[in-house]
Amino acid sequence: MDWREFLGSIISNASERDRIATEIGVHSVTLSRWVSGESSPRPHNMRQLLRSIPKQQRNQLQSLLEKYSSDVSDFEIDTSEQEIPYKFIMEVLDARASIPDLLRFWSITRLVLQQALRQLDPEGVGLAITVVRCMPPRDGKIRSLRESVGLGTPPWGGDLEEKALLLGAESLAGHVTVSCRLEHIGDLRANKTFLPAYQVEHEVSAVACPIMHACRVAGCLLLSSTQIDYFAPEARLSLVRGYTNLVALAFNPDEFYDPEKIALHIMPPQKRQQTFFDGFRQRVLKLMQDSSRSEKRLASPEAEQLEWQQIESSLLDFPPENRTG
Template sequence: MSELSSWRELLGQIASSSADRERLANEIGVRPITLNRWITGESVPRPHNVRQLVQALPKQHRSRFLELLGEEQDLASDQLPTDPPAEIAYQFIMQVLDVLATSPDTLRFWTVSRLIIQHALRRLDPERVGMAITVVRCMPPSSVGGKIRSLRECLGQGTPPWEADLETKSMFLGAESLAGYVVSTCYPRAVQDLAAETTLVPARRTENEVSAMASPILYANRVAGCLLFSSTQPNYFLSQNRLSLIHGYTRLATLAFDPSEFYPPEKIELYMMPSPAQQQQHLATFRQRVHTIMTEALNTHRLLNNMQAEQMAWQQVEEELIRIFHQSNFSEDQGSTF
């Protein structure tokens, strides 16, 4: 390749064919005509488009492209793509340990998890292009020696277009989900484009979500759940620095759990869960269920605290959701025989 004078010229050579232009445009999330305008100088890409463009380029061209990009006057320095530092600061790790040391057992999960998620959002989405992070926990077995049949989103936060607090949006996940796949295999996995990517990995796309990654929360070869990351941008989880940060935050999240909440992989046998819309009517009755359980315990002179009542209510919901999914599948199978 001859000596190049601008990033536009390099981009033009990389996208010299219509197939290459279309591929790049699809990965960035723009039309091919927009890519042509960048090449010809008719328009300047926006900051988030620049970051996506760099990620979409062949690896052997990225360094030179960034050099040429930095020399241009039509792009401000704050438009240049930056990766977050790959390591979590020592001061924050000490802050997590301090919170862990001073929080009562009943508040440990919530205080440690919220602290980690808030810090992770600032580092992984500093320009607030749109990210959600959710803690997904294994639902404890309903009987001694039983299997883990589902997962539950317990705590989450996001940047626009997601709400700041995602707890009210929580739902049950199972074998149909990316989180379910990751917890079952105990191995992290990302889907870079939920709309276009064809993969054997199950993933149910939610509103605003374009790419997603789940990272299992592990301790002594056992699993308690996962951290689930969602982004409005395609290919957001290709960056090695982001992956390193996600790995670090997931390891810190282990501290939010009691050792008894980690289960050996052979205990994980997830069922399929109904769609979010089907779950809503059951989740909406949660508080009423807790009240009923507490009232019944009081009337029968049983000792039951609020945390135990909540767990029983979640198990009721789980049982109903499993039954609904399998009943609907059974009905469809019966109908197809006629």
């Protein structure tokens, strides 16, 4: 018996086939194609397949897979990877307690995103994670969201902060921030209702989870993957929720807003926004230099926020006919 035959005997039970497919994050028909030989799993799919198989069958399937691919012999099937390590949680709490206010947001979000990227994309198949935060209210309402700290693995660049944009009601992040509910899209090619943050040629699935505190919202954690249904497994969604709760520790209490204050506008697309961000860093430095001659000197985060607010004003005044395409 080879591995395809053995897998076929396991998934002959329809409910078990559906369970395994959901755990892996593929369609059940994909499992049938692996069994028939029409297609073959990639290395990260093999690892997920082994994790999803009951323990009493896992060793035999791994032995059969090793005959098919030498990579399998290096797999360490550790189901504890489905949980955020306790040691890391304590590291975040220590940072929350000890880091000065001015550095807390950047330090904690970078710390959490680095760990989340390692755990959610151990095979490097392609993942982007971004913290999206509410812009300060205008006339008592939140009109847009700001992408801030972001990290990714290829095809995304490592640091996504330089590509940050303002998002609105047209975006997946906007929809989730308004509804205060996690939302994931298994195939962006089939569902184009809401757009994620960084659209690249190989982007296929996305998930966003609201950043909450005491029934108030500060934005969301936004993730995009190159794989179809990558966020379908409940264990992976649980990790997304957990990392989102850790990111919430980076925010001040006054950065969380009552949901009724969220009234997002539709923001122009990336190519139309880009001209407003040209020279962003130079304008921030000028604000800081100018403030040095006044009584209140601006720190870098404060100057950046003022510049973001100026860009938001320009984009909100953008003619409606130029908000698409």
